[in-house]
Amino acid sequence: MATTTHDHVSGPALQHHYDTPGQQKEAATLGMWAFLVTEIMLFGGIFMAYMVYRWAYPEIWAAAAPHLNTPLATLNTVVLLVSSLTVALAVHAAEVGNKRQLVTLLLVTILLGATFLGIKFTEYGEKFAHCAGYASPLAWATGGERLGEAECLVPGKGFLFPVAAASAEGGAPAAAAADAAQPGMKSPHQLFFFLYFCATGLHAVHMVVGITVMSVIAGMAIRNKFSPAYFTPVEIGGLYWHLIDIIWVFLFPLFYLV
Amino acid sequence: MANARDIGHEGGHDREGSYGHIPVRTYWVVFSSLMVLMVLTVAAWYVEKHFVQLPEIVAVGIAMAIAIAKTALIIYFFMHVKVSSKLTQIFAVSAFVWLMILFVIVMGDYMARGWPPARGPLTQAPAPRAAAAPVSQGWRAL
Numbered sequence: 262m263a264t265t266t267h268d269h270v271s272g273p274a275l276q277h278h279y280d281t282p283g284q285q286k287e288a289a290t291l292g293m294w295a296f297l298v299t300e301i302m303l304f305g306g307i308f309m310a311y312m313v314y315r316w317a318y319p320e321i322w323a324a325a326a327p328h329l330n331t332p333l334a335t336l337n338t339v340v341l342l343v344s345s346l347t348v349a350l351a352v353h354a355a356e357v358g359n360k361r362q363l364v365t366l367l368l369v370t371i372l373l374g375a376t377f378l379g380i381k382f383t384e385y386g387e388k389f390a391h392c393a394g395y396a397s398p399l400a401w402a403t404g405g406e407r408l409g410e411a412e413c414l415v416p417g418k419g420f421l422f423p424v425a426a427a428s429a430e431g432g433a434p435a436a437a438a439a440d441a442a443q444p445g446m447k448s449p450h451q452l453f454f455f456l457y458f459c460a461t462g463l464h465a466v467h468m469v470v471g472i473t474v475m476s477v478i479a480g481m482a483i484r485n486k487f488s489p490a491y492f493t494p495v496e497i498g499g500l501y502w503h504l505i506d507i508i509w510v511f512l513f514p515l516f517y518l519v
Numbered sequence: 520m521a522n523a524r525d526i527g528h529e530g531g532h533d534r535e536g537s538y539g540h541i542p543v544r545t546y547w548v549v550f551s552s553l554m555v556l557m558v559l560t561v562a563a564w565y566v567e568k569h570f571v572q573l574p575e576i577v578a579v580g581i582a583m584a585i586a587i588a589k590t591a592l593i594i595y596f597f598m599h600v601k602v603s604s605k606l607t608q609i610f611a612v613s614a615f616v617w618l619m620i621l622f623v624i625v626m627g628d629y630m631a632r633g634w635p636p637a638r639g640p641l642t643q644a645p646a647p648r649a650a651a652a653p654v655s656q657g658w659r660a661l
Contacts, residue, residue: 287604294610301614305621312622313629319575338557346550349597353543496599503598510589514582518564 274491286493293497297504307460325453326519330384334517337380344373345506348499355492367479374472388414414454422450467505474498539602549596560585
């Protein structure tokens with residue numbers, strides 16, 4: 262066994278059960294990819310459900326999707342794409358051993374991730390404020406302006422798809438047909454918003470995890486844990502971040518650009 | 520940037536974990552392409568909403584083609600698959616093979632059963648509905 266040839270001191274750059282730093286990095290990268298494959302399958306289930314129901318109810322999708330905030334989502338797409346660039350550049354900075362640049366880029370990435378979540382929070386807040394009868398989250402907090410036409414797009418008992426919008430866009434006949442086929446299915450539009458909250462919610466959870474991972478890595482970078490010979494956490498943390506970006510690349514057109 | 524894989528041998532420990540290097544300029548080019556694709560997908564959506572009526576399947580096809588192009592750029596360059604070992608590349612591709620198995624078998628099953636009978640982007644005229652299943656059966660009737 263090759264282990265008998267080891268004469269190095271065990272450390273993060275080369276742990277005792279690996280022959281070479283390259284082998285160790287290879288193992289870490291491969292392990293991360295195996296995990297990412299399971300993540301893709303996790304979201305794959307949601308995309309599968311999306312495909313089936315959009316196939317079955319295209320007119321409901323057409324009526325429901327305009328109620329999402331496309332401008333905010335477009336802004337979020339830009340934020341995430343920029344964060345992917347900063348992560349890619351951070352990995353490069355680690356590769357060449359530029360600590361200052363690495364830390365800066367990681368902090369910018371965390372900031373962009375937080376921005377994404379902030380925008381997402383505003384978007385969700387709008388939906389919940391409407392359910393509470395207020396025009397906006399701010400009005401809800403301050404007891405300000407009330408919502409004109411009643412609507413509640415958060416799935417649940419209070420769900421109420423605005424009638425005018427439903428009939429104007431051909432959603433009403435579908436709703437009537439769905440109700441005739443299955444009494445008690447109050448609004449088929451709920452399906453769209455249920456998938457919307459599931460998909461973007463799970464994605465947001467991944468963003469929180471991603472920001473945590475980036476914070477830990479930034480902390481390690483500040484404490485001089487990385488060198489051009491060893492920066493595997495930056496590399497595989499970056500892989501995770503890019504995956505979150507990829508998921509959003511699909512969520513964006515599927516929910517906001519119907 | 521010589522591709523180390525071509526000159527090195529795959530199993531050698533000296534090559535492991537280091538198969539090449541992606542220059543910073545490439546990252547910027549990839550990022551610019553991603554932004555252009557992002558603008559394209561929003562523009563296509565806007566045009567199709569306000570000016571040109573496209574069949575839904577074409578519109579979704581355009582959006583998905585752009586999303587897949589963006590994904591390919593991110594995976595190949597940002598996620599370093601271009602400069603990874605063959606095994607890592609196989610892992611990366613395998614994710615999409617599994618996804619395709621999921622999508623193809625499930626959708627194949629639904630379509631083979633003729634569900635939904637009157638809907639779907641490929642169905643132009645409503646097909647006659649089969650006798651309605653008893654309400655008590657609910658979704659299981661599908």
